[in-house]
Amino acid sequence: QKEVEQNSGPLSVPEGAIASLNCTYSDRGSQSFFWYRQYSGKSPELIMSIYSNGDKEDGRFTAQLNKASQYVSLLIRDSQPSDSATYLCAVNRRTGRRALTFGSGTRLQVQP
Protein backbone atom coordinates (compact mmCIF):
# COMPACT_ATOMS: atom_id res chain seq x y z
CA GLN A 1 0.00 0.00 0.00
CA LYS A 2 1.32 3.43 -0.92
CA GLU A 3 1.82 5.82 1.95
CA VAL A 4 -0.38 8.48 0.34
CA GLU A 5 -2.80 7.47 -2.40
CA GLN A 6 -4.70 9.58 -4.85
CA ASN A 7 -6.64 8.78 -7.98
CA SER A 8 -4.53 10.12 -10.83
CA GLY A 9 -7.56 11.22 -12.85
CA PRO A 10 -8.17 13.18 -14.87
CA LEU A 11 -11.21 14.34 -12.97
CA SER A 12 -13.32 16.33 -15.37
CA VAL A 13 -16.02 18.70 -14.08
CA PRO A 14 -18.02 21.44 -15.81
CA GLU A 15 -17.42 25.05 -14.92
CA GLY A 16 -19.41 26.04 -11.85
CA ALA A 17 -19.62 22.51 -10.44
CA ILE A 18 -18.08 21.18 -7.24
CA ALA A 19 -14.85 19.26 -7.71
CA SER A 20 -14.12 16.62 -5.08
CA LEU A 21 -10.56 15.36 -4.71
CA ASN A 22 -9.74 12.49 -2.41
CA CYS A 23 -6.65 11.21 -0.63
CA THR A 24 -6.04 8.27 1.69
CA TYR A 25 -2.97 7.65 3.82
CA SER A 26 -1.56 4.58 5.49
CA ASP A 27 0.14 5.90 8.63
CA ARG A 28 -2.53 6.19 11.32
CA GLY A 29 -0.20 8.41 13.35
CA SER A 30 -0.13 11.13 10.69
CA GLN A 31 -0.92 14.47 12.22
CA SER A 32 -1.21 17.16 9.57
CA PHE A 33 -2.33 17.27 5.99
CA PHE A 34 -1.82 19.59 3.06
CA TRP A 35 -3.10 20.23 -0.41
CA TYR A 36 -0.69 21.64 -2.96
CA ARG A 37 -1.78 22.79 -6.40
CA GLN A 38 0.58 22.36 -9.35
CA TYR A 39 -0.10 23.91 -12.71
CA SER A 40 1.43 22.18 -15.72
CA GLY A 41 5.12 23.00 -15.95
CA LYS A 42 5.07 24.93 -12.68
CA SER A 43 6.02 24.25 -9.08
CA PRO A 44 3.63 23.13 -6.33
CA GLU A 45 2.03 25.80 -4.17
CA LEU A 46 0.22 25.32 -0.88
CA ILE A 47 -3.51 26.02 -0.97
CA MET A 48 -4.86 24.33 2.17
CA SER A 49 -3.68 22.74 5.38
CA ILE A 50 -5.76 20.84 7.94
CA TYR A 51 -4.80 19.45 11.31
CA SER A 52 -7.96 18.25 13.06
CA ASN A 53 -11.00 16.21 12.12
CA GLY A 54 -13.78 18.03 10.35
CA ASP A 55 -13.98 20.72 7.71
CA LYS A 56 -11.83 23.76 7.08
CA GLU A 57 -13.01 26.37 4.62
CA ASP A 58 -11.01 29.01 2.76
CA GLY A 59 -12.90 30.82 0.04
CA ARG A 60 -14.02 28.31 -2.57
CA PHE A 61 -11.87 25.57 -1.04
CA THR A 62 -12.89 23.20 1.76
CA ALA A 63 -10.56 20.58 3.20
CA GLN A 64 -12.14 17.65 5.04
CA LEU A 65 -10.28 15.31 7.38
CA ASN A 66 -11.39 12.01 8.86
CA LYS A 67 -8.53 10.48 10.82
CA ALA A 68 -10.52 7.37 11.76
CA SER A 69 -10.95 6.55 8.08
CA GLN A 70 -7.48 7.91 7.20
CA TYR A 71 -9.04 10.08 4.56
CA VAL A 72 -8.62 13.69 3.54
CA SER A 73 -10.44 15.47 0.76
CA LEU A 74 -10.51 18.82 -1.00
CA LEU A 75 -13.70 20.33 -2.32
CA ILE A 76 -13.58 23.16 -4.83
CA ARG A 77 -16.86 25.00 -5.17
CA ASP A 78 -17.84 26.95 -8.30
CA SER A 79 -14.96 25.37 -10.22
CA GLN A 80 -13.28 27.61 -12.77
CA PRO A 81 -11.12 26.70 -15.77
CA SER A 82 -8.24 28.33 -13.88
CA ASP A 83 -8.58 25.57 -11.26
CA SER A 84 -7.40 23.04 -13.87
CA ALA A 85 -4.20 21.66 -12.37
CA THR A 86 -2.77 18.68 -10.52
CA TYR A 87 -3.63 18.62 -6.82
CA LEU A 88 -1.07 16.95 -4.59
CA CYS A 89 -2.01 15.63 -1.17
CA ALA A 90 0.83 15.73 1.39
CA VAL A 91 1.01 14.21 4.84
CA ASN A 92 3.16 14.93 7.88
CA ARG A 93 3.76 11.51 9.40
CA ARG A 94 4.48 11.63 13.08
CA THR A 95 7.06 8.87 12.80
CA GLY A 96 9.59 8.09 10.17
CA ARG A 97 10.77 10.61 7.67
CA ARG A 98 11.38 14.21 8.56
CA ALA A 99 9.78 15.49 5.38
CA LEU A 100 6.32 15.58 3.95
CA THR A 101 5.11 12.49 2.10
CA PHE A 102 3.33 13.39 -1.11
CA GLY A 103 0.78 11.51 -3.17
CA SER A 104 1.13 11.39 -6.93
CA GLY A 105 -1.65 13.89 -7.43
CA THR A 106 -5.04 14.10 -9.12
CA ARG A 107 -5.31 16.00 -12.37
CA LEU A 108 -8.40 18.20 -12.44
CA GLN A 109 -9.87 19.51 -15.68
CA VAL A 110 -12.60 22.13 -15.48
CA GLN A 111 -14.50 22.33 -18.74
CA PRO A 112 -15.74 25.82 -19.78
Place this chain on the structure above:
Amino acid sequence: DTAVSQTPKYLVTQMGNDKSIKCEQNLGHDTMYWYKQDSKKFLKIMFSYNNKELIINETVPNRFSPKSPDKAHLNLHINSLELGDSAVYFCASSPTMNLDEKLFFGSGTQLSVL
Protein backbone atom coordinates in the same frame (compact mmCIF):
# COMPACT_ATOMS: atom_id res chain seq x y z
CA ASP B 1 12.23 39.00 -6.45
CA THR B 2 12.22 35.22 -6.74
CA ALA B 3 12.05 33.57 -3.31
CA VAL B 4 13.56 30.20 -4.26
CA SER B 5 15.51 30.20 -7.48
CA GLN B 6 17.13 27.23 -9.11
CA THR B 7 19.23 26.96 -12.24
CA PRO B 8 19.20 25.77 -14.87
CA LYS B 9 15.53 25.38 -15.75
CA TYR B 10 16.28 22.78 -18.41
CA LEU B 11 19.20 20.39 -18.56
CA VAL B 12 19.70 17.98 -21.46
CA THR B 13 22.73 15.76 -21.28
CA GLN B 14 24.18 12.42 -22.27
CA MET B 15 24.40 9.33 -20.12
CA GLY B 16 27.56 9.17 -18.08
CA ASN B 17 27.98 12.95 -17.78
CA ASP B 18 28.23 14.86 -14.51
CA LYS B 19 25.94 17.84 -13.92
CA SER B 20 24.99 20.27 -11.16
CA ILE B 21 21.81 22.10 -10.24
CA LYS B 22 22.01 25.20 -8.08
CA CYS B 23 19.42 26.51 -5.64
CA GLU B 24 19.27 29.72 -3.64
CA GLN B 25 16.60 31.12 -1.34
CA ASN B 26 16.35 34.73 -0.15
CA LEU B 27 13.67 34.09 2.46
CA GLY B 28 16.02 33.64 5.39
CA HIS B 29 14.78 30.08 5.88
CA ASP B 30 16.80 27.54 7.84
CA THR B 31 15.69 24.39 6.00
CA MET B 32 16.12 23.44 2.36
CA TYR B 33 15.12 20.34 0.42
CA TRP B 34 15.62 18.55 -2.86
CA TYR B 35 12.61 16.70 -4.25
CA LYS B 36 12.43 14.56 -7.39
CA GLN B 37 9.21 14.45 -9.41
CA ASP B 38 8.86 11.61 -11.87
CA SER B 39 6.73 11.46 -15.00
CA LYS B 40 3.73 10.33 -12.93
CA LYS B 41 3.94 13.48 -10.81
CA PHE B 42 5.10 11.55 -7.75
CA LEU B 43 7.11 14.00 -5.62
CA LYS B 44 9.73 12.23 -3.53
CA ILE B 45 12.09 13.69 -0.95
CA MET B 46 15.78 13.21 -1.66
CA PHE B 47 17.65 15.38 0.83
CA SER B 48 17.07 18.04 3.41
CA TYR B 49 19.47 20.39 5.14
CA ASN B 50 18.95 22.54 8.19
CA ASN B 51 21.43 25.36 8.66
CA LYS B 52 23.93 23.60 6.39
CA GLU B 53 23.57 20.31 8.28
CA LEU B 54 22.33 17.21 6.43
CA ILE B 55 19.10 16.02 7.99
CA ILE B 56 17.58 13.64 5.48
CA ASN B 57 19.37 11.44 3.02
CA GLU B 58 16.77 9.15 1.54
CA THR B 59 17.61 6.01 -0.40
CA VAL B 60 19.25 7.98 -3.16
CA PRO B 61 22.21 6.57 -5.14
CA ASN B 62 25.50 8.00 -3.95
CA ARG B 63 25.95 9.44 -7.44
CA PHE B 64 23.81 12.28 -6.03
CA SER B 65 25.70 14.58 -3.72
CA PRO B 66 24.12 17.66 -2.16
CA LYS B 67 26.21 20.54 -0.92
CA SER B 68 25.13 23.43 1.27
CA PRO B 69 27.82 26.12 1.50
CA ASP B 70 25.51 28.28 3.62
CA LYS B 71 21.91 28.09 4.71
CA ALA B 72 20.72 30.08 1.70
CA HIS B 73 22.16 27.66 -0.84
CA LEU B 74 21.67 23.98 -1.55
CA ASN B 75 23.22 22.57 -4.69
CA LEU B 76 22.87 19.11 -6.18
CA HIS B 77 25.65 17.40 -8.09
CA ILE B 78 24.93 14.24 -10.04
CA ASN B 79 27.70 11.97 -11.28
CA SER B 80 27.52 9.42 -14.07
CA LEU B 81 24.00 10.33 -15.14
CA GLU B 82 21.65 7.49 -16.05
CA LEU B 83 18.47 7.39 -18.12
CA GLY B 84 16.42 6.84 -14.95
CA ASP B 85 17.63 10.15 -13.55
CA SER B 86 15.41 11.96 -16.04
CA ALA B 87 12.84 13.86 -13.97
CA VAL B 88 12.01 17.29 -12.67
CA TYR B 89 14.06 18.24 -9.63
CA PHE B 90 12.57 20.78 -7.23
CA CYS B 91 14.40 22.71 -4.60
CA ALA B 92 12.27 23.90 -1.68
CA SER B 93 12.70 25.74 1.58
CA SER B 94 10.80 26.24 4.80
CA PRO B 95 11.39 28.54 7.79
CA THR B 96 12.42 25.70 10.12
CA MET B 97 12.32 21.90 10.25
CA ASN B 98 8.71 22.06 11.44
CA LEU B 99 6.84 20.04 8.83
CA ASP B 100 3.64 21.99 9.45
CA GLU B 101 5.18 25.02 7.81
CA LYS B 102 4.58 25.91 4.21
CA LEU B 103 7.09 24.68 1.66
CA PHE B 104 8.29 27.23 -0.86
CA PHE B 105 9.31 25.55 -4.10
CA GLY B 106 11.67 26.69 -6.79
CA SER B 107 10.53 26.58 -10.40
CA GLY B 108 12.11 23.19 -11.02
CA THR B 109 14.86 21.81 -13.23
CA GLN B 110 13.77 19.44 -15.96
CA LEU B 111 16.61 16.97 -16.45
CA SER B 112 16.63 14.86 -19.60
CA VAL B 113 19.29 12.18 -19.90
CA LEU B 114 19.73 10.86 -23.43
